[in-house]
Amino acid sequence: MSVEAIRWKDGSLWLIDQRVLPHDEAWVQCTDAQSTAKAIADMVVRGAPAIGITAAYGLALEARAGGDLDLARDVLLASRPTAVNLRWALDELADCPPSDLLDAARQMHADDIAINQSMGAHGASLLPKGAKLYHHCNTGALATGGWGTALGIVRSAWLEDASLHVWVGETRPYLQGARLTAWELEQESIPCTLVADSVAASLMARGEVDAVLVGCDRVAANGDVANKIGTLMLAVLAKRYGVAFYVAMPSSTLDMRCPTGAEIPIEERDASEVQGHRGVTWAANVPVHNPAFDVTPAELITAWVTENGLWTPTESAA
Amino acid sequence: MSVEAIRWKDGSLWLIDQRVLPHDEAWVQCTDAQSTAKAIADMVVRGAPAIGITAAYGLALEARAGGDLDLARDVLLASRPTAVNLRWALDELADCPPSDLLDAARQMHADDIAINQSMGAHGASLLPKGAKLYHHCNTGALATGGWGTALGIVRSAWLEDASLHVWVGETRPYLQGARLTAWELEQESIPCTLVADSVAASLMARGEVDAVLVGCDRVAANGDVANKIGTLMLAVLAKRYGVAFYVAMPSSTLDMRCPTGAEIPIEERDASEVQGHRGVTWAANVPVHNPAFDVTPAELITAWVTENGLWTPTESAA
Numbered sequence: 001m002s003v004e005a006i007r008w009k010d011g012s013l014w015l016i017d018q019r020v021l022p023h024d025e026a027w028v029q030c031t032d033a034q035s036t037a038k039a040i041a042d043m044v045v046r047g048a049p050a051i052g053i054t055a056a057y058g059l060a061l062e063a064r065a066g067g068d069l070d071l072a073r074d075v076l077l078a079s080r081p082t083a084v085n086l087r088w089a090l091d092e093l094a095d096c097p098p099s100d101l102l103d104a105a106r107q108m109h110a111d112d113i114a115i116n117q118s119m120g121a122h123g124a125s126l127l128p129k130g131a132k133l134y135h136h137c138n139t140g141a142l143a144t145g146g147w148g149t150a151l152g153i154v155r156s157a158w159l160e161d162a163s164l165h166v167w168v169g170e171t172r173p174y175l176q177g178a179r180l181t182a183w184e185l186e187q188e189s190i191p192c193t194l195v196a197d198s199v200a201a202s203l204m205a206r207g208e209v210d211a212v213l214v215g216c217d218r219v220a221a222n223g224d225v226a227n228k229i230g231t232l233m234l235a236v237l238a239k240r241y242g243v244a245f246y247v248a249m250p251s252s253t254l255d256m257r258c259p260t261g262a263e264i265p266i267e268e269r270d271a272s273e274v275q276g277h278r279g280v281t282w283a284a285n286v287p288v289h290n291p292a293f294d295v296t297p298a299e300l301i302t303a304w305v306t307e308n309g310l311w312t313p314t315e316s317a318a
Numbered sequence: 319m320s321v322e323a324i325r326w327k328d329g330s331l332w333l334i335d336q337r338v339l340p341h342d343e344a345w346v347q348c349t350d351a352q353s354t355a356k357a358i359a360d361m362v363v364r365g366a367p368a369i370g371i372t373a374a375y376g377l378a379l380e381a382r383a384g385g386d387l388d389l390a391r392d393v394l395l396a397s398r399p400t401a402v403n404l405r406w407a408l409d410e411l412a413d414c415p416p417s418d419l420l421d422a423a424r425q426m427h428a429d430d431i432a433i434n435q436s437m438g439a440h441g442a443s444l445l446p447k448g449a450k451l452y453h454h455c456n457t458g459a460l461a462t463g464g465w466g467t468a469l470g471i472v473r474s475a476w477l478e479d480a481s482l483h484v485w486v487g488e489t490r491p492y493l494q495g496a497r498l499t500a501w502e503l504e505q506e507s508i509p510c511t512l513v514a515d516s517v518a519a520s521l522m523a524r525g526e527v528d529a530v531l532v533g534c535d536r537v538a539a540n541g542d543v544a545n546k547i548g549t550l551m552l553a554v555l556a557k558r559y560g561v562a563f564y565v566a567m568p569s570s571t572l573d574m575r576c577p578t579g580a581e582i583p584i585e586e587r588d589a590s591e592v593q594g595h596r597g598v599t600w601a602a603n604v605p606v607h608n609p610a611f612d613v614t615p616a617e618l619i620t621a622w623v624t625e626n627g628l629w630t631p632t633e634s635a636a
Contacts, residue, residue: 183602198548230516
């Protein structure tokens with residue numbers, strides 16, 4: 001694996017700073033739950049699985065420092081409201097003795113990579129030879145323990161079929177596609193082309209896309225998917241143009257306590273993300289609406305790909 | 319009118335530099351056809367009607383300088399390949415004596431404002447009280463002689479109904495919505511909120527949009543519309559969610575020589591527009607596809623609004 005984003009080293013957690021990629025490779029050190037939660041909230045690290053693993057290490061750090069673990073859990077849980085993996089990771093560690101938390105976090109990290117590789121194999125088997133793929137946001141090594149969910153499927157598929165091609169949606173406002181996915185694919189030499197998000201429609205209309213691959217931040221019991229803003233647009237377009245729409249879904253992202261997508265809270269992020277980027281402001285001074293996610297109804301989804309194969313919603317979609 | 323973008327002054331054409339708005343108000347001087355064509359190609363001025371008026375002044379400048387008018391026409395025509403107004407404006411002036419070209423350009427400029435105001439009244443009559451509108455790109459005073467096409471409908475509607483609200487799509491990659499439309503609406507104190515293009519889907523899914531308003535760069539005889547990249551996505555979404563989709567279409571934008579949208583050439587622009595903005599590059603170093611326009615099929619369009627009322631395609635849509 002050429003891309004690594006989460007490292008445990010010399011008693012600290014080190015996170016590659018995804019805010020400054022691809023131009024700078026800087027690392028942020030976390031020493032307790034508070035600094036770990038801040039790194040999550042500030043988007044040093046993003047991507048649902050990576051956030052879960054990071055939170056697990058954050059709890060382990062707090063245990064080593066002898067801090068209050070109940071308080072640490074609350075602080076970590078509050079750092080991003082939509083990602084269910086955060087709660088899942090902390091719940092997994094709820095009964096773990098403090099002295100074993102670091103080993104448990106490391107195991108969770110290793111398991112995530114194995115899960116992603118299994119999901120990658122299942123997903124790759126759905127794709128045609130020479131597949132023309134469209135990918136949204138970043139769901140790769142940077143968003144997970146080190147392989148990727150939707151981009152893990154791309155990695156797995158490409159190892160079998162070097163003739164595939166990936167359209168990389170830039171993913172406004174935070175540009176995870178342009179900055180992170182394009183960088184990961186460049187590192188691996190996987191053929192790709194960057195486009196503005198709104199180009200997807202004409203690509204699909206011209207038959208240039210065989211399948212859309214996206215990750216998910218939370219899946220409701222009925223199969224509705226909360227994922228990065230822009231996912232719903234792609235699903236509606238894919239339905240109209242007869243393009244397959246696959247959601248890469250680690251089981252940890254399924255929230256059976258959540259009956260439908262309508263119950264998923266959608267995080268509103270800061271206006272500055274839309275008004276400019278990296279210190280340059282281009283927008284005129286008007287109000288901004290900046291939802292981080294949208295909800296795609298189950299009826300628009302061709303398949304949910306998990307580490308155990310395809311999943312079927314337990315309640316029929318509307 | 320509070321916004322003016324094209325001025326004839328002291329024997330020169332002056333264009334407000336739309337590349338640096340909203341933060342700087344700079345003006346570019348054009349003295350002949352060559353410098354006018356360069357200003358069009360460099361997007362100092364953009365928007366189909368504004369390009370047509372600018373080209374007319376460019377021809378008048380060349381006539382005053384005693385230059386070769388046939389060559390001037392070719393140079394101006396080549397500056398942007400998709401906008402039919404460029405050809406329309408130059409064709410309108412084909413039989414004009416060189417000494418009358420400046421008066422003809424000025425008349426074309428004044429006519430455009432009158433046409434836009436008439437289109438604005440027709441379009442406004444289609445909207446409900448307290449309309450929740452979604453607008454793409456910039457089609458306002460900056461894109462025309464001084465009132466606007468789709469944004470002219472917003473201006474006209476707002477004069478009758480101050481309770482309307484406009485969602486401003488930022489319009490990647492060139493950010494005409496964030497930079498220009500938001501600035502125009504701010505100048506006029508028309509209530510608006512800026513969103514990333516991919517937010518349109520969740521707004522429509524939640525019932526937050528009554529009508530989408532867009533302009534057009536060229537309309538084929540069958541009603542297919544070439545317009546800013548991202549228009550097709552909005553039309554597909556509007557169809558799914560039962561939202562009205564209105565195209566503001568000055569008659570000059572109709573190209574009866576073009577039977578369907580399939581015959582409209584789509585300009586590919588520079589990768590740098592997608593890779594960053596105003597000197598900041600954020601994208602990883604991968605290939606880019608940057609089409610300036612897409613084609614929306616007639617079947618997705620609720621109505622074509624012209625200065626003479628609603629237009630009906632002469633050939634039935636597929």
